[in-house]
Amino acid sequence: MEPNGLSKADQAHQHVLEGITSGHYQPGDRLVLSTIANELGMSVVPVREAIRRLQTDDLVQFQRNVGATVTGIDPVEYRYTMETLALTEGYSTAQCAPLVTNETLEKARGINEQMRALVAQDFAPEKFTELNEQFHSALFEHHQNPHILDLVHRGWNRLAALRSSTFSFVPSRAISSVAEHEQLLTLIADGAEFSVIESAARNHRLNTLNAYLNHHAKSTTIDF
Amino acid sequence: MEPNGLSKADQAHQHVLEGITSGHYQPGDRLVLSTIANELGMSVVPVREAIRRLQTDDLVQFQRNVGATVTGIDPVEYRYTMETLALTEGYSTAQCAPLVTNETLEKARGINEQMRALVAQDFAPEKFTELNEQFHSALFEHHQNPHILDLVHRGWNRLAALRSSTFSFVPSRAISSVAEHEQLLTLIADGAEFSVIESAARNHRLNTLNAYLNHHAKSTTIDF
DNA sequence: TCTCCCGAAATCGTATACGATCTGTATGAG
DNA sequence: CTCATACAGATCGTATACGATTTCGGGAGA
Numbered sequence: 001m002e003p004n005g006l007s008k009a010d011q012a013h014q015h016v017l018e019g020i021t022s023g024h025y026q027p028g029d030r031l032v033l034s035t036i037a038n039e040l041g042m043s044v045v046p047v048r049e050a051i052r053r054l055q056t057d058d059l060v061q062f063q064r065n066v067g068a069t070v071t072g073i074d075p076v077e078y079r080y081t082m083e084t085l086a087l088t089e090g091y092s093t094a095q096c097a098p099l100v101t102n103e104t105l106e107k108a109r110g111i112n113e114q115m116r117a118l119v120a121q122d123f124a125p126e127k128f129t130e131l132n133e134q135f136h137s138a139l140f141e142h143h144q145n146p147h148i149l150d151l152v153h154r155g156w157n158r159l160a161a162l163r164s165s166t167f168s169f170v171p172s173r174a175i176s177s178v179a180e181h182e183q184l185l186t187l188i189a190d191g192a193e194f195s196v197i198e199s200a201a202r203n204h205r206l207n208t209l210n211a212y213l214n215h216h217a218k219s220t221t222i223d224f
Numbered sequence: 225m226e227p228n229g230l231s232k233a234d235q236a237h238q239h240v241l242e243g244i245t246s247g248h249y250q251p252g253d254r255l256v257l258s259t260i261a262n263e264l265g266m267s268v269v270p271v272r273e274a275i276r277r278l279q280t281d282d283l284v285q286f287q288r289n290v291g292a293t294v295t296g297i298d299p300v301e302y303r304y305t306m307e308t309l310a311l312t313e314g315y316s317t318a319q320c321a322p323l324v325t326n327e328t329l330e331k332a333r334g335i336n337e338q339m340r341a342l343v344a345q346d347f348a349p350e351k352f353t354e355l356n357e358q359f360h361s362a363l364f365e366h367h368q369n370p371h372i373l374d375l376v377h378r379g380w381n382r383l384a385a386l387r388s389s390t391f392s393f394v395p396s397r398a399i400s401s402v403a404e405h406e407q408l409l410t411l412i413a414d415g416a417e418f419s420v421i422e423s424a425a426r427n428h429r430l431n432t433l434n435a436y437l438n439h440h441a442k443s444t445t446i447d448f
Numbered sequence: 449t450c451t452c453c454c455g456a457a458a459t460c461g462t463a464t465a466c467g468a469t470c471t472g473t474a475t476g477a478g
Numbered sequence: 479c480t481c482a483t484a485c486a487g488a489t490c491g492t493a494t495a496c497g498a499t500t501t502c503g504g505g506a507g508a
Contacts, residue, residue: 007491007492009492043492045269049276053277053280065500081371084375145304147308151308268490269461269462270461290469
């Protein structure tokens, strides 16, 4: 009688997505339809639909007649994801740059200062990663191509799912990251050219990726 | 006893996707679950799943309790799609460039010559668009980031769905397009830098978009 | 003891059924 | 004649049911 505005399939999608990004569902965990259906008090049909939707976002892997598992940590996949994110995020940042207000700029600076403080004293990778996302998110507040924005969000979700915060593995990267953020803000404030900002934002992300790759060039086995 | 390897949901997905890209389903057409289910000799459940998958690719629009329609030609959506494609295709082209063999290069040249001939004599927009896709596809033959490659393919599917071949509206664009192709091939053959190739490939696509936008300069002005 | 095969449990895939919601049309009041 | 309302048809959303497939463990035979 009351159309909540969100169908059960949507609820399920939201629930599982939340579960994956929050870490409640760990990489490799099985996602059994009937179990989730019971948890949410619905039948398996909407759950199934939700899982399939997550599959197209590469957040879960599906094997026919077997079931779904949360996409695991694969260094190769991590690389692909980060590279794609560098591409989309870099473009988005450049595109939004002219629309960023001073107010927003100040807000981003504040977040970056928090990150700097975090590095200095009591370094916590998860908190740092969260602030990192907030920082970049602030620069996207204004309208742009929603398709590309969507791709950025998918990338973030995927990273969250991978639980592969580079800062956990390569803490030293955090220092450079903060510095690059400041550099990026300066470029935006000065109204730098599109290509300059895009390049800076893209390389910022690629540098993080490279820090990870270099770090793992030696330790062959990766286990969590 | 049917390790067909192809579930009914997959069949339905393939069928509808094919129907959209081939033009059998026109933009704006309604996609009624039960109808399609009957056509394929299955129940509505797999069809429903297929439609939802197509929805996440923005190939169909879905309204709750109403149904799905093939995504129509919306100049704004066209702009978003082309811009995203410029971004992903440009990067892909640059990334694959060092791996392109002389053989492939020749093949691409051949396709481009076909396009040139087509412009000169009996111009057919659909055929031209098809060759255009073949041309770019040839440059992607070698491995690269599959995520980004997937995004390129999604973009192509979407364009096919929109049936919005710019060349139908702005035939003059075809001439420039062929010239830009040749330029791009030269850059690749000469082993130009990543950023140069990316920029060329991206602008190639953006130029096509701008040709369309200028031609339809009745709506809001969109600047880059 | 080891290997192979069979059967049960778990889980997915799909069909069918039915209630919920939307859309369009007809009807009646003003 | 116009507009609001009610009803009917179409279509979707979800639950339930059942067949299909995989996985895994245990027993028979070598």
